[in-house]
Amino acid sequence: MSFSNDVRQEICSSVNDKDRRFACLYGMLLFCRSLTREHICFQSESRISAELFCSLFSAVFRRELSITEHTRKNGVVLCSCDADGEDAEAVFQKYHLADDARLIDSEIIATNSLGVFTAGVFLACGSVNDPNKEYHLEFACPEEQLAQQLATLLGDIGVTAKTVLRRGQHIVYIKGSESIEDTLTFIGASQCTLELMNTKIYKDIRNKANRIANCDAANIDKVVKAAMKQIEDIKLIDRTVGLETLSDELREVAQLRAENIDMSLQEIGETLSEPISRSGVNHRFKKLAKIADEIRGGGGANAK
Incomplete structure (x- = not known):
């Protein structure tokens, strides 16, 4: 299992009350692949993320969704959850979504729900590299305005996030172990934060030992x-x-x-x-x- 999946697993286990479900689902919806009044599509390579999306949708809207799987040419299985017609319309009404642009509505999210909202964003479009290899966390946002808003939100918690356009996607990325640690803690993955910190300590000690040996x-x-x-x-x-x-x-x-x-x-x-x-x-x-x-x-x- 990858480090990203470890983070997703920990996030999913922490979404356990009404307000957190509502905020997390908002993040997953707003940053999902397709979001219109006629059709909503949440896609993820993580089965657990797709299962949580269906579970949260059922808890908030009392409507059941199913998961379909599609195997890509590279062998990766993509999980999709679709909401059409009345289900999609219910989402737009519940979260006061606009037809012309995706924007984060701060009034919908209480201050203490910002973290779990961002956790939902991570489940929708986030990934983090194995800290043994490099320190890199990113969000592949569906629209430029969303990317800018997300970078601003992360800046409000003291995390320096930058944006870049990569293959048509607006990427919000974070470098540096401390910034990634702060982000993981903010979205409710504190155990993964500790794992990252332990990895960093081990790497620092190993590098110091190598320098001493070389010297x-x-x-x-x-x-x-x-x-x-x-x-x-x-x-x-x-x-x-x-x-x-x-x-x-x-x-x-x-x-x-x-x-x-x-x-x-x-x-x-x-x-x-x-x-x-x-x-x-x-x-x-x-x-x-x-x-x-x-x-x-x-x-x-x-x-x-």
């Missing part, structure tokens, strides 16, 4: 390359002028490095007969590197 790997690689360069310098000095020509301090560091490629500078400093700091060890290796460079340049070596 550690890069640091290890850097240390190994530095150690190999130091050993290369030490072997060159030993092969040409001999380590015995070095000062006691440089010779001790050189021998420790040659025998311990995996030792850090700090560990080398702590192992010396007279322990020194990491920066002190690094300074001695710079002296060895300078001697090696002089040998490569044919200028001899100063082993002090």
Whole structure:
């Protein structure tokens, strides 16, 4: 089951009193596929949404509707609920719908019903991506004015929603986990909100662990390359002028490095007969590197 279906399932279970049924059905009707005085058609790929539409229609209008199924070429089953004639006319009278345009009538929805109305809108035309993949919630609205009104309504609850025309549909979309969390909570899907938050926490921890691992790997690689360069310098000095020509301090560091490629500078400093700091060890290796460079340049070596 998809995350969108999880949201629909939770919404459907929360529509459980007269006012909520009336408001939810209003959202489903206003944003359904077809809405005229002669014919109303609610369509959804979700069987549970279609069943709720029929249930709400029966509760509000005392009229029974049936669900018909149509399988698309891609194998997806589309559920349709149709209301014709007197049933459609009853809807227009009950919700004071206009013939020329679909508009949200704020007077029909009490303040405490805005959330469940928006839940009905989601059931009619909404979808939300799996948070494991990306944070994206959208409503495919049937008309431009409805899209603008919905974006304004979401803005009133502090959610930034944008609109775009995609393949002839007016899309209201929301990006960002926090905005989607607020929207899901607003429409009554609080458990799905918690699931999204848990997913975000897991992703953040995983990404942080990956960054740390990558950083550690890069640091290890850097240390190994530095150690190999130091050993290369030490072997060159030993092969040409001999380590015995070095000062006691440089010779001790050189021998420790040659025998311990995996030792850090700090560990080398702590192992010396007279322990020194990491920066002190690094300074001695710079002296060895300078001697090696002089040998490569044919200028001899100063082993002090």
